[in-house]
Amino acid sequence: MDFAQRGARVILACRDEEKAKDAARDIITETGSNQVVVRIVDLASFESVRAFAKLINETEERLDILVNNAGLGGPYRVTEDGYESIFQVNYLSHFLLTLLLVEKLKKSAPSRIVNVSSIAHNAKGAALQLDDFKLSKDKFDALVRYTQSKLAQVVFTRELSKRLEGELSKHLQSIAVVMFDEVYVKCLTDSKHLSFHCR
Numbered sequence: 784m785d786f787a788q789r790g791a792r793v794i795l796a797c798r799d800e801e802k803a804k805d806a807a808r809d810i811i812t813e814t815g816s817n818q819v820v821v822r823i824v825d826l827a828s829f830e831s832v833r834a835f836a837k838l839i840n841e842t843e844e845r846l847d848i849l850v851n852n853a854g855l856g857g858p859y860r861v862t863e864d865g866y867e868s869i870f871q872v873n874y875l876s877h878f879l880l881t882l883l884l885v886e887k888l889k890k891s892a893p894s895r896i897v898n899v900s901s902i903a904h905n906a907k908g909a910a911l912q913l914d915d916f917k918l919s920k921d922k923f924d925a926l927v928r929y930t931q932s933k934l935a936q937v938v939f940t941r942e943l944s945k946r947l948e949g950e951l952s953k954h955l956q957s958i959a960v961v962m963f964d965e966v967y968v969k970c971l972t973d974s975k976h977l978s979f980h981c982r
Contacts, residue, residue: 826877896960
């Protein structure tokens with residue numbers, strides 16, 4: 784809503800087209816913006832993520848802010864790519880999408896990558912499950928898996944911030960990679976050249 788009120792072109796990347804169109808109509812009605820568009824992407828499918836990224840890279844002139852905000856809980860399910868669905872939707876697809884769009888973000892710098900996390904990344908059991916990365920059903924616990932996905936997101940945010948700082952500072956550009964917690968809003972960035980303010 785805030786982006787639309789500021790006059791930005793807002794792309795709602797959603798799995799459910801009807802719900803996305805309803806949300807777009809609400810934003811347009813509330814803000815008066817005519818720059819709100821719907822694009823379809825299913826984060827439970829790497830093929831869908833790649834198709835969405837290709838569309839953005841080919842049709843959008845610039846990309847100033849990427850907000851990775853999708854979150855999934857629920858029962859054990861394996862995606863078409865062979866991964867447990869909570870971890871793929873909450874982390875792996877965000878990771879893939881970000882890397883597929885990072886060149887567009889670099890060209891649009893100063894730009895931002897915002898990963899929406901959760902206080903759950905600090906919870907008991909929030910250790911990365913590296914010995915069974917795709918996760919077999921006998922090791923599945925929905926809450927634990929959610930915390931693992933959020934911890935992975937935090938680790939990715941910190942590492943990408945470091946890597947992009949070294950690459951872009953040479954060209955006097957900036958791209959901030961930040962994470963915030965929807966519960967007690969916490970911003971993370973490891974670069975003295977970058978800043979992002981959450982309210």
